[in-house]
Amino acid sequence: MAMIEIDGLAKNFGPVAAVRGVSLTVDKGEVLGFLGPNGAGKSTTMKMATGFLSPDAGAARICGFDVQVDPLAAHQKLGYLPEGAPAYGDMTPAGFLAFCAAVRGFKGDAAKAAVAAAVTRTELGHVLAQPIDTLSKGFKRRVGLAQAILHDPPVLIMDEPTDGLDPNQKHTVRALIREMSAEKAIIVSTHILEEVAAICTRAVIIDRGRIVADGRIEGGHISFATSDESGARGTIEADARDLDGIFRSLTRAAA
């Protein structure tokens, strides 16, 4: 059974069709890079996949639990870093992570251990006592990451986890994602295409609310299956370094 199943998700905001029938499944061990221009529907798709937005059509399941029908069971299995890594700004990372642990049912020593492990992995150690509002963008992002991996979830969905990080921090986060990837199903959205070649085993390109390419990345090589607006299918075989060119040729029409 695929750990993330997205089945025909669609969403309209008034007259605007933001997402038009996105389907994909992600298995354990896969890191899916979710790519697309701004406004293509990446965040909206992720919000529906996590159950924050209810779709107009389609369904999303996490470890078999429908996020709309059985949200508590689905959310128990999910670590989610929303767009912009929101957190309660008046709290300290220590307080915020303790809250997340409590909500997730950790008690006493188990809660302390879960928080400590997440703090170590995201290197938050020396800002634990500062209000989140006073932290730099990079630290805020890592607080969001720590929150998402706190309970060692089988499914991770992260909306731009490396946005706003400096090159060292990006490297750390990528290493963290690679390290976790064997045991989890992960979806990562990003605008940094080199990142995809570096950490993802699969890339999906979305444009104007639909998937235009879905491909595997192996040993620096990408095999894409494409489908255009009219439904015509094709394949692209390329070196992972050419992802930039492929991305632009597939999504250029929107610009």
Place this chain on the structure above:
Amino acid sequence: MKGVGAVFRRELASYFATPLATVFIVIFLFAMGAFTFYLGGFYDNGQASLAIFFSFHPWLYLFLIPAIAMRLWAEERKSGTLELLLTLPIPLNAAVVGKFLAAWVFAGIALALTFPMWITVNFLGSPDNGVILASYVGSWLMAGGYLAIGSAVSAGTNNQVIAFVVSVVISFLFTIAGAPLVMDTLSAILPLELQNTISSFSFLTHFNAIMAGVIDLRDLVFFGTLIAFFLYVTSVLIDLRKAG
């Protein structure tokens, strides 16, 4: 309900993590004192009773409680933390109840800090402390009513100013429904039963009954039902927003 406790503790702590708690409590106590002593003529009244003090509570709550309630959901939505809260494994109802309880307990702390008033009347004379206790309970219940209204309004917008203004207006309607000004006007045009129905929705009617020293089951049921209803509206409004 799972999660209520965690949300409640986080929320209550957040009041005290910012100057909000201090500013609110200072202004609350100052306003209570100013109204009671200057507008109410507490000393001139010559009675060892807190009736004057309590009679100002509905009018102060009318403005002060929406000030606490406006941030309940509007702020979560604006800062994006709503997305986090709603993708954690807690039922929406638990989040609604936890946040409400934290605000209610916070209002209770502010109310409890008016205890010097109680000491003062006991020092000056021998008031009926049973009546005072009942009035405190009634005042806190009424604060819960105003908060629940504010919670529902806050859930419907991500703009705190709108949340505040609309809460004040709705709270005002619930307050004055039983005031003499309204009832005298209505008595000329409406049948008695309808008048009674309207006045039975009034916070004033129920609070005045409790201030008389008797906590009647009807008044408890009124405030309890009102709070439950508006918390239900809160969760419906948040759920509706999920649809985009």
